[in-house]
Structure formats: structure tokens, C-alpha cells
Amino acid sequence: MDNKISRRIALGLLGVVVVLVLVFFLSDFRGNETEAFSYKAGTYTAEAKGFNGNVKVKVVLNNDEIVSVEILEHNETEAIGGNAMEAIADRIVKEQSLAIDAVSGATISCKAVLAAVEECIKKAGGNVAALKEKKDDQSNVNIVKMSTDVVVVGAGGAGSSAAVTAQEYGAKVVLLEKNAVPGGTTAMGGGLFGANSSLMEENGEEPIDIDALFQDWMKEMAWKADANLIRKFLELSTTTIDWLIDHGFEIHKSPPIQQTHDAYHGYHKYDDFTKTTQHFIKMLEDFEEKGGQVFYETPARKLIVDESGAVVGVIAEKKDGTILEISAKSVVIATGGFVGAEEWVQETLGGVFVEGAGLVSNVGDGIKMAWEIGAAHRGENVHxxxxxxxxxxxxxxxxxxxxxxxxxxxxxxxxxxxxxxxxxxxxxxxxxxxxxxxxxxxxxxxxxxxxxxxxxxxxxxxxxxxxxxxxxxxxxxxxxxxxxxxxxxxxxxxxxxxxxxxxxxxxxxxxxxxxxxxxxxxxxxxxxxxxxxxxxxxxxxxxxxxxxxxxxxxxxxxxxxxxxxxxxCTLGGIRVNSDLQVVRNDPDSYKPIPNLYAAGADAGGLYSDHYVLLEGGAMSWAYNSGRLAGASAASNALNIEIDLFSQ
Ligand SMILES: Cc1cc2nc3c(=O)[nH]c(=O)nc-3n(C[C@H](O)[C@H](O)[C@H](O)COP(=O)(O)OP(=O)(O)OC[C@H]3O[C@@H](n4cnc5c(N)ncnc54)[C@H](O)[C@@H]3O)c2cc1C
The missing domain is CATH 3.90.700.10 (Succinate dehydrogenase/fumarate reductase flavoprotein, catalytic domain)
Incomplete structure (x- = not known):
């Protein structure tokens, strides 16, 4: 048999197999669907174990429909598990399915709801297996494709700084934000460290000795931290206060607030911290006027990766369900850590429970997206x-x-x-x-x-x-x-x-x-x-x-x-190198994942296992790492040299 004929026969056979597989799947799916939608109508209750005790649900069923799911009793933390359980209950009814993903950060609470509803379905003679197979009907989902130079995920301190910096070097930038306003955790705090600033100069203050501060930092971390990253951060912080003032932030020089945090005198405070969100809004309006795009209430869901393993974009979901498929030459992750995922925090603290008191909608989306595609871990135990x-x-x-x-x-x-x-x-x-x-x-x-x-x-x-x-x-x-x-x-x-x-x-x-x-x-x-x-x-x-x-x-x-x-706030998760590139989970080389960057609370490396005693250090890292990541992302996307330190 010549090669052409054998290839045609092989393709023909493959075609038959594909059709058979499709017919099998479709018939199987339809068959299950019919059975799944058959219940003994009535009201059922059941319980399953949640994070802090049992979760009790009430399920009302028609002959062919899940009419309602109500959470009757639970002891879960209201802001985390409570909200997530309500969301899961709504989705079970909306999608008529048990194939629902748990809400990140409240996995155990969500699984308890799913298990209790499953018990009710069983009592009503429903086909649990089929309901667990049933996926969303994606046929009506509106998918919008876009392309840009840089996508930044998260419009807090790190993400907004990254987006604005990338734009300043000529990149076309899309900024995605999960919440309705920008600023994130960064808009909740009082002030930040800057090694030197024009404000300090005006006050006639001595410049800060960065060499000494660096040595102290490394000693406090017993050198179990990334020396290059820390050095770059401290050096860039000499220009960041002025950079923020240039972008409309109102800041003054202040003595440290905490008596034992007083070794260095680089603390700067917002004039009025209740106005910080407004400053973010204004900075991002300017960014939009210059051609940047900001999508609020549009969480990123997934990174797009090509066959070589390089990141080539992001999938995000708008509030109305529209899916944005954004191709990009560089992606910056800056989703603010996972303080709202209390169970995850507890795991990283050897089982000690610590309530999240920051932005509890930060549940580690960016960290999980990066880990999912093979990024290395670093510093998720630092809070x-x-x-x-x-x-x-x-x-x-x-x-x-x-x-x-x-x-x-x-x-x-x-x-x-x-x-x-x-x-x-x-x-x-x-x-x-x-x-x-x-x-x-x-x-x-x-x-x-x-x-x-x-x-x-x-x-x-x-x-x-x-x-x-x-x-x-x-x-x-x-x-x-x-x-x-x-x-x-x-x-x-x-x-x-x-x-x-x-x-x-x-x-x-x-x-x-x-x-x-x-x-x-x-x-x-x-x-x-x-x-x-x-x-x-x-x-x-x-x-x-x-x-x-x-x-x-x-x-x-x-x-x-x-x-x-x-x-x-949590203070780590993704391992980055000193260019803020996310690296692969391979300690032999820690090679960068092409086109992917992380900043702010998502990026680990500054600390061994505890926060450093430098007043305003966390927020300063957000802005400074954002600027560094934005510059690296723009440099990669546009193939140009950028040196933030020569300004
Ligand atoms: C009450 C409080 C006071 C503080 N005070 C100080 C202080 O005075 N000085 C100091 O140094 N530090 C302070 N901190 C800590 C500091 O503010 C944070 O460490 C830092 O601001 C974190 O910045 P970030 O940009 O990494 O995260 P954030 O500012 O939280 O930004 C992350 C952004 O990503 C968004 N996001 C999350 N998931 C997604 C997704 N899937 N898609 C799109 N967007 C997403 C979030 O909504 C958020 O807007 C304080 C923290 C709190 C809670």
C-alpha cells in the first residue's frame, strides 16, 4: 500500500472514530440529562460537614426541576464561607447541576453545600451521577476576542502602577479589576516607605542609608530572602513617592507610627487615607484618556498558554457573563494575595486560625492561575x-x-x-x-x-x-x-x-x-x-x-x-526573579515562564517567614514592584530596553 492511500485510510478511520465518540458522548449526555431531571417532588433537608461544623440545607424539588436551595444553618465565617455558600446554592438552581466548582477560599464550606444537596437529591430518587456530569450550557456565552501588548490583572497598588508604567513606555495596556473600584487593599492603608523623596529634601532630612537598611533587612531575614529583589526595591523606592505625587496622590512626610518600627525615617503618609480610592480613580482615568483600557467587575479567570508553555494572554469574565479572550505579549499578575481564603491561610500557618481583616475578596486568584501553569511557589507562609x-x-x-x-x-x-x-x-x-x-x-x-x-x-x-x-x-x-x-x-x-x-x-x-x-x-x-x-x-x-x-x-x-x-494581607505565593518574571517550579534553573510577571502581594521573595519591621514596607512594595513589573512587561512586549533607575 502506498503512503498516500494508507494515510487516507487512517484519516477515514479516525473520522469514523471521532463521529462514534461524539455520538456516544451526545447520547450518553442526553440520556443522563433526562434521568437527572426526574425527582420525587417535595421538600428535603440534609446536613454535611463544613469548616466550622455542619451545614444544613433545604432543597425544594419539582418532578423535573431543582426549585430552590436554602442554607438553613451553618457556623461558617459569614464574610467568607457564608457568602460563598449562598453563591453555590444560587448556581445549583440556575444551572440545575451539581457540577459546580467551589468558590476559591471557601472550598470546604462550598463542598458541604454540594454534599448536603446531593443527599437531598438522593432522597428524592434523582440521578446524582448525571447531575455531577452536567456542565454549563456554553452555547449562549458571548466571547469577545481582543489583543494588546500588556494585560495587567488587578487594579490595586501593584497592578495600577504596573499598568501606568507600561503605558508610560509606549505599551498598549488592558487592566482587569475584579471589584467595581480600583485601589484594592492599597487604598485601605495609611502610608508607605520611600527611601528618599523631594519631601524629605525639602524638610532638610538626611538621605536614608540604603546600604545599611539592606544589610539590616537581610540580617532580619537571616539571608533567606531574595537579595537582588530587595536591593532593587529599596533603590527604586527613592523615586516612587515623587512618581505617585506626579500621578495625583497627596502625600506628606511623617514620623513612623509604631514606636519599634523607627529604625529608618522613610515613612510617608497619605494626607487623607479616605481619599486614596479617588486618587486611584483619577490616575486610571488619565490612563484611559491616553488609550489604556480598564475593565471593572471583570475578574481574570485563566492564563492562556501556547504549546511551548509561553503565556500569550488571559481569559476574563465580565459581570454580564461575557468572556474576554485577550491575547497579549506580556501579562502581569497583581491580584493582592489570598487574605480572604482563611482556610488556605490556616494551612500556611500550621493550622492556626487567623481572621482576614483586609480585602477579603482577595482569594489568591492570580497565585492559583500562575501555579496552575507550573509557576514556582515562594513565601505563601508570610502574612x-x-x-x-x-x-x-x-x-x-x-x-x-x-x-x-x-x-x-x-x-x-x-x-x-x-x-x-x-x-x-x-x-x-x-x-x-x-x-x-x-x-x-x-x-x-x-x-x-x-x-x-x-x-x-x-x-x-x-x-x-x-x-x-x-x-x-x-x-x-x-x-x-x-x-x-x-x-x-x-x-x-x-x-x-x-x-x-x-x-x-x-x-x-x-x-x-x-x-x-x-x-x-x-x-x-x-x-x-x-x-x-x-x-x-x-x-x-x-x-x-x-x-x-x-x-x-x-x-x-x-x-x-x-x-x-x-x-x-498575605505577602507571597509566586516565585519571581529580580525582573519580576514568574519562574517555573524547577529549582535546578528557575527559568522564567515566558511573558509572565507578578507583583505586589502575589509575589514572594522579600521575607523569610515574617514581615520586616519597616514602617510602610508592604504598600511600598506594591507600588515599587508594580513599577518594576510594568517596565519589564513593556520591555518584553515592545522589545525595547527600559531602565527605571536612570531617571
Ligand atoms: C486595613 C489595612 C491597612 C494597611 N495599612 C498599611 C500601611 O499603612 N502601610 C503598608 O505598608 N501596608 C499596609 N497594608 C498592607 C498593604 O496595603 C498591602 O500589602 C498592599 O497594598 C497590597 O497591594 P497589592 O497591589 O498587592 O494588592 P491590592 O491593593 O489588594 O490589589 C489587588 C487588586 O487585585 C484585584 N483582584 C483580585 N483578584 C482579581 C482577579 N481575578 N482579576 C482581577 N482583579 C483581581 C483586587 O480586587 C484588588 O483591587 C494595610 C492593609 C490593610 C488591609
């Missing part, structure tokens, strides 16, 4: 653990609830103990939120702050100075979080409310308090004995707290309040 609080609902005291939920957790004049009842910190670290939250997380899910009745009464009547507190604690825009010379109104009434809610505990003796709070009685009694003895002598023999803050507790009753940590 901006930066705030602690006493939980509990004091909404019945709207004017004073902060005094307990926040202020009481920020006092250094009393002992803190862990869940076992052992003192674990020099309580003066309260003046630095990173140190405090790190110390709490190192103990587990919560710690206790301990007071005597006499101390609470003094706070309620006179304020913290009467207990010997030397310096007030400030937090962001709150000038005096711990009122020093003003009464802490309603304090005892609010404390009693928290005791009812199981957040605070009371005991006439240390033994009784330890038992009520579930501590190890011996450990707690010993800890209190040593603390009181040290306080009487005016010397903290364990952790070296200043003597003025070593206040003996005196007589009971005593109180212990639960203090929990929160997380403002």
Missing part, C-alpha cells in the same frame, strides 16, 4: 499579621464597644498568658502591631489578657495613665486607642456582656479563673505568682518589660479576655 482584638458582639454599646474590642487588647500594664495559662511576652511589644500579632499567632488561635477588678475599675473611672501606663497607643487614624486620662465608659457592663458570650472569664481566685477559662491551673497560678513578685520588685525577670508597666494585680476577682489575631 501581614498586624492587628489583634477581643472578639464578641458589643453592638449594643455602639459608642464605647471599641474600648473593649480593641483598646483592652492594647494595654501593656497587665500580664498576657497563652491558652495554657503561661505568660509568653514582654507586653511592651504592644507598641508594635506586627510584633504583637506575631507573638499571639506563635501561641495558637488565641491568648488571654488578664486584669483584676481593681484595674478595670480604675480604667472605667480614670483611664490608663492612672494604672501607670507611660505612652498611649495610636492606631492609624485613631490618635489615642488607649485613652490615658479619660474614663473608659461602660467598661464593666461590657465586660459582663462578654462573660455571657464566653469571650471573657471571671474568677474570685487565680485558680477559679484558670478553671473557668480552661487553662492549666498550676501553670497559670505560677505565672501570676512570678509576675506579681516581679512587679512588686519592679523588675521583669522573664521578658524585661519596663518597670513602670509591671503593675501588681492586687486582690481578685480576676478576669481573662480572649485576644485573637487578624491578618491584613
Amino acid at each position: 501581614l499579621l498586624h492587628v489583634t482584638k477581643i472578639p464578641g458582639d458589643l453592638s449594643m454599646y455602639p459608642a464605647t464597644s471599641r474600648l473593649v474590642n480593641s483598646s483592652l487588647a492594647y494595654l501593656p500594664i497587665n500580664p498576657w498568658v497563652n491558652a495554657a495559662g503561661e505568660r509568653f511576652a514582654n507586653e511592651d511589644i504592644i507598641y508594635d502591631r506586627a510584633l504583637t500579632t506575631n507573638a499571639v499567632v506563635a501561641q495558637g488561635n488565641f491568648v488571654y489578657t488578664v486584669f483584676s477588678q481593681n484595674m478595670l475599675d480604675t480604667l472605667e473611672e480614670k483611664g490608663a495613665a492612672a494604672l501607670g501606663m507611660q505612652d498611649k497607643v495610636a492606631m492609624g487614624p485613631i490618635e489615642e486607642l488607649t485613652p490615658m486620662n479619660a474614663p473608659w465608659t461602660n467598661l464593666n457592663a461590657m465586660v459582663n456582656e462578654l462573660i455571657k458570650q464566653g469571650v471573657a472569664f471571671k474568677g474570685d481566685t487565680y485558680q477559679e479563673l484558670a478553671r473557668n477559662a480552661g487553662m492549666d491551673v498550676d501553670k497559670f497560678v505560677k505565672s501570676m505568682k512570678r509576675y506579681n513578685e516581679d512587679a512588686e520588685k519592679g523588675k521583669d525577670t522573664l521578658f524585661g518589660k519596663r518597670k513602670e508597666h509591671m503593675v501588681p494585680l492586687g486582690d481578685g476577682p480576676y478576669y481573662a479576655f480572649k485576644v485573637v489575631p487578624t491578618n491584613l
